[in-house]
Structure formats: C-alpha cells, structure tokens
Amino acid sequence: MSNRTKEEKRAAKSAFRGLYAYAKPHRLTFAIIVVCTLLGIAADLFQPYLVKIAIDDNLMIGKNDYRSLIIICLIYVGLSIGSLFFSYLQNNLLQFAGQSIVAKIRKDLFSHIFRLSMSFYDRTPSGSLITHVSSDTETLNQFFTQVLLSLVRDGMTLVFIIVMMFHLDTQLTLYSMIVIPIIAFIAISFRTYMRKTYQNSRTQLSQLVAFAAENLSGMHLIQAFHQEKEQINRFEGRNQGYFSANLREVRTNVLFNRSFDILGNLSVAFITWLGGMAVFHKSIEFGVLYAFITYIRQFFQPINNITQQWNTLQSTTVSMGRIWNIFSTQPEVADKANPQPVDFANVRGEIHFNHVGFGYQKDIPVIHDLELRIQPGEMIGIVGTTGAGKSSLISLLCRFYDVQRGSVHIDGTDVRDIRQADLHRMVGLVQQEPYMYAGSILDNVRLFDETISKERVYEACRLVGADALISKMKEGYETRISERGSGLSAGERQLISFARIIVFQPKVLILDEATANLDSQTEQLIQSALQIVAEGRTTLVIAHRISTIIHADRIIVMQHGRIIEEGNHEQLLELHGYYEQLFLHAQGKSNPAHTYS
Numbered sequence: 001m002s003n004r005t006k007e008e009k010r011a012a013k014s015a016f017r018g019l020y021a022y023a024k025p026h027r028l029t030f031a032i033i034v035v036c037t038l039l040g041i042a043a044d045l046f047q048p049y050l051v052k053i054a055i056d057d058n059l060m061i062g063k064n065d066y067r068s069l070i071i072i073c074l075i076y077v078g079l080s081i082g083s084l085f086f087s088y089l090q091n092n093l094l095q096f097a098g099q100s101i102v103a104k105i106r107k108d109l110f111s112h113i114f115r116l117s118m119s120f121y122d123r124t125p126s127g128s129l130i131t132h133v134s135s136d137t138e139t140l141n142q143f144f145t146q147v148l149l150s151l152v153r154d155g156m157t158l159v160f161i162i163v164m165m166f167h168l169d170t171q172l173t174l175y176s177m178i179v180i181p182i183i184a185f186i187a188i189s190f191r192t193y194m195r196k197t198y199q200n201s202r203t204q205l206s207q208l209v210a211f212a213a214e215n216l217s218g219m220h221l222i223q224a225f226h227q228e229k230e231q232i233n234r235f236e237g238r239n240q241g242y243f244s245a246n247l248r249e250v251r252t253n254v255l256f257n258r259s260f261d262i263l264g265n266l267s268v269a270f271i272t273w274l275g276g277m278a279v280f281h282k283s284i285e286f287g288v289l290y291a292f293i294t295y296i297r298q299f300f301q302p303i304n305n306i307t308q309q310w311n312t313l314q315s316t317t318v319s320m321g322r323i324w325n326i327f328s329t330q331p332e333v334a335d336k337a338n339p340q341p342v343d344f345a346n347v348r349g350e351i352h353f354n355h356v357g358f359g360y361q362k363d364i365p366v367i368h369d370l371e372l373r374i375q376p377g378e379m380i381g382i383v384g385t386t387g388a389g390k391s392s393l394i395s396l397l398c399r400f401y402d403v404q405r406g407s408v409h410i411d412g413t414d415v416r417d418i419r420q421a422d423l424h425r426m427v428g429l430v431q432q433e434p435y436m437y438a439g440s441i442l443d444n445v446r447l448f449d450e451t452i453s454k455e456r457v458y459e460a461c462r463l464v465g466a467d468a469l470i471s472k473m474k475e476g477y478e479t480r481i482s483e484r485g486s487g488l489s490a491g492e493r494q495l496i497s498f499a500r501i502i503v504f505q506p507k508v509l510i511l512d513e514a515t516a517n518l519d520s521q522t523e524q525l526i527q528s529a530l531q532i533v534a535e536g537r538t539t540l541v542i543a544h545r546i547s548t549i550i551h552a553d554r555i556i557v558m559q560h561g562r563i564i565e566e567g568n569h570e571q572l573l574e575l576h577g578y579y580e581q582l583f584l585h586a587q588g589k590s591n592p593a594h595t596y597s
C-alpha cells in the first residue's frame, strides 16, 4: 500500500473520530432511530408472510374462513400504518440529529476559520473556503440522512429478508444465493470507477465555485480592464468540465442501477421457474412461492441502495478530510497561555521595533534588521516606493504575522505576550480600502456593538467631519451600506473609519492612506480628521501623498525593507536624498519612477 493511501486512511480515520465526537451527544436519538427502523422494517416485511398465511392456511385448503381473512386484512392494514408511522418518526429524528450535528460543525468551522492567521489566508483562496463551509458540510449532512439511514435500514432489511427466506424454504434460498457472487463482482468492478467519477465531479465543482467567487470579488478590476469575455471563456471551460464530469457520473450510476435491476428480474424468473416446478410437484405450497418471490424482489433494493451509498460515503470521506484539515490547522499567530494583562487606562502608546527581521516566505526577507523607536503621542509618517515593506511593518505591529527575528514592543511589552484581542483594542487600524459591513452607517461605526450609544457615534462623526456627509444621505445614520461599502468613496470610508477610532479609543492609530485620487474636498476632510484623531495618540501614517505627512513629527523613508532616511520634513530635505526626490516629484519638479503626488 502506498504511503499516500496510508496517509489518506489515517486522515479519514481521524476525520471519522472527529465526526463521532459531534454525533455522541445525540446517541439517545440514534438509539430511538434504530428501534423505529427495526419496527418499521418488521411491519413492512411481515406483510408478504401474512398473505402467504391467507393463501396457504385458508384459501388453498378451501377453509373459506371469512373471519380470519378479515382479521388478516386488518392486521395487514395495521402493519402498513405502523410502517408509515415508524419510518416517519425515524426520518424526522434522523433529519433533526443530522442537521443539528452539521449546523454545529458549520458554526465551529466558521469560528475556527476566523481564528486562523493571515498566512493561512495568503495560502487559501476564499472560494475554496466557501466550498468547505457550504458544500462540504452539506455532504456531511448527506452522510447522516442518507448513508447512515441506508446502512441501518437497508442492512437490517437485508438480514430480515434472508431470515424470512430461510424460514420459508431453505433450498430455494440457497439457489437464490447463487447471485451473491455476481452481485459482489458487479459492485467491486463498478466501485473504483464510480468513486473516481464522483471525486472528479466534486473537484470540478469546487474549482467552478472558487473561480466564480474570486471573479465576483474582483469584478471592478475585470470591468476596468474589459476582461469580461476572457473570464467568461475561462468560466465556460470549467463549466464544461463540471458538465462532462457530472454526465459521466450519472451514466455510471444508471448503468450500475440497471445492472442490478436486470439481475433482480433474472433471479425472479429463475425462482419462478424453480419454485413453480416445486409447486407442481407439491414440494412447496403456493403461498410460500408467492411470499418468496415478493422477498426476492425486495432483496435487491437494499443491496443496490447500500452500494449507491458507498459513493456518498466516499464523498463524505473526502469532504470530512477537507473539513478536518482546516480544523487541524492551528493559527500560526496564537495567544500565549499566560498573556500579560493590559491596563487600558494607562496605555501610553510607546512602540519599539527591535531589530525586526521578517519575510512571508522563510528565505525571502522583506524587512531587514529594522530598528525604530516611537515615543507616546508621536506622529510618524512612513513613505517609500511600492514593495518597500511599509504595510508589512504595520502588519507586524498589529501581529497579523509574527516576526522571524527581533521583536515588536508596545509600552515595553512584546506584542507576542499580549492577547490579540487586547492588542487590537490598543492599536486601531484605518486601512487603504476600509472594510464596510452590510448594515447601517451606525452599525459600521460602532461595529454592531449596541452598548455604544447612538449619541457617541454621532459625536464621533461630528468630530471627524463625517457628520455633514452622512446627513446628506437619504436616511442619515440609518442608511444601509451595501456589501464592502460600494457607493462610498475610499476617502468617505476612511472618514467613517476615523469615527470608529474615536468610538473605540485605541491608544495607537495606524492609517494606511487611500491611494485613490480623492477629490480635494474629501482630501481636506481627511487631513483635518487625521489631526483631530491623532491628538493624544501615537500615530503611524503610511502616506501616498507627501502633503499628508509634511507636518509629522518624524518621517521614515523605507526602501527594500530598510529605513534609509529619518527626520522631520525640513531635516529630510536638507539631506538632499531620496525624500527630497519624492518631494520634488510631488511638486512636479522632477520625474522619478515612483508614484508620489
């Protein structure tokens, strides 16, 4: 056996153990389901036997006992009602247990994904995460409502039928069993092929969903570059792939089912001939033959069902493996077991990048031995060309990633010793493209925290100058923002994020300035909002416009992951170095190859 298969088996085993842990609290329900199934099957399978009694013990011997015939009919009806009742109960309970387990797994999976570090998101496309949360958990649901149901119901049915058949006539039963090796042969030869077709169609679907999700999130880019036709063609390729894989799967299934049907019919013909001969020779009674033929017709259905479920079981194993793979991924950035408590009232906001070294991949550093001390309340501007490492530096301060060398300290405490929730209360981030949630402006400022009063939100918006903008909207603070804040400019979204800072009061503020060209009025609003929000806070501004940070206490110039110049605006100009070039370019007096304006 190859290592890979061994590995897969081990993963499947641990996934099933995980699933068992989720199912355990529902064991009483499962026990009731088994009892209901047992009673339902018994009620079902006793019916042909009842007809046999009516034929052999009454009609065929000319007893003409109407009373017992009516009793048999009534019992027959009673059994039908009983079977209906028990299978209804069993189905409902199974659905309830299955859905509850899957809902819990979906919830846990979603919370787990939230805890994972940024490096996980760098590696994992959001489309495939959507597939895990939606269709993989749905496959687990099928495991409970189809696979488990079939294993219990069809397995028991099969045992019951065989017992009844042996009870009726041992010889005929043994003749019927001739087909068992043929069934096994068909099942085994189809199994591998069916699994392959199933896996293929799942992979095609997951690629299709991932492609669609990524395209939807990058729609503005696609439209801006008129890439619609290319993307539609690429989608069509994947769509066709899924279509063909699905057809292949359905074809195999139909062929498999029909083979079983034919086998069933052949067996009935064979038994009718053998049994008919036996009735002619009076070695069995007619009622026995009737019941026998009914049972043999029913014999193939559960076998077919179970083999069908083998497929779903395979896909459940694949889905479970994928889900448990995420569950077993531990956040690379994790809280320590005994983190340093934070006294929020006395946070000063002193920052120290202590000889920091960092790279997204271990052997490709993007920050090299960076040493920087920032005093409480200081305003620092960070400038540099694209890819200089400005955003990476900020990500380290927010601890989205951990440093590989050196350390980052706030008020003398290593950020790795602080709980991440506490760290993010101390450090407020206003991103280039601030994320807006689907909800009202009010919700977006107070981030759905109802303990923050509306008045506090209004006050914060007034302070940062967003009030006028919001008042102009049709429903003011109750105006609903669509997903991602479309309808608001990057500058307007930044203003709303400034109001968030005022509301949540972090001691350190990071602003990644919007790169988009803002109209001069919004730019002005942001400038003055920044002055107000920066008051009493340590502020780091990644600036794409020199004008934003001209009055900063200190400006850091970065290049290739290093600080190459440092000082205030005047000091840096006197150096006649890189900063001066940036500044002159911004003034339109030089023509360097960077983007400052």
Ligand SMILES: Nc1ncnc2c1ncn2[C@@H]1O[C@H](COP(=O)(O)OP(=O)(O)OP(=O)(O)O)[C@@H](O)[C@H]1O
Residues within 6 Å of the ligand: 122, 360, 361, 366, 384, 385, 386, 387, 388, 389, 390, 391, 392, 393
């Ligand atoms: N998530 C990531 N995975 C791998 N490499 C990354 C990642 N993010 C950034 N990088 C790389 O790290 C380097 C520094 O990027 P960073 O975003 O910090 O630069 P920046 O100065 O902020 O640039 P910009 O002004 O364009 O935002 C670049 O070479 C970039 O390609």
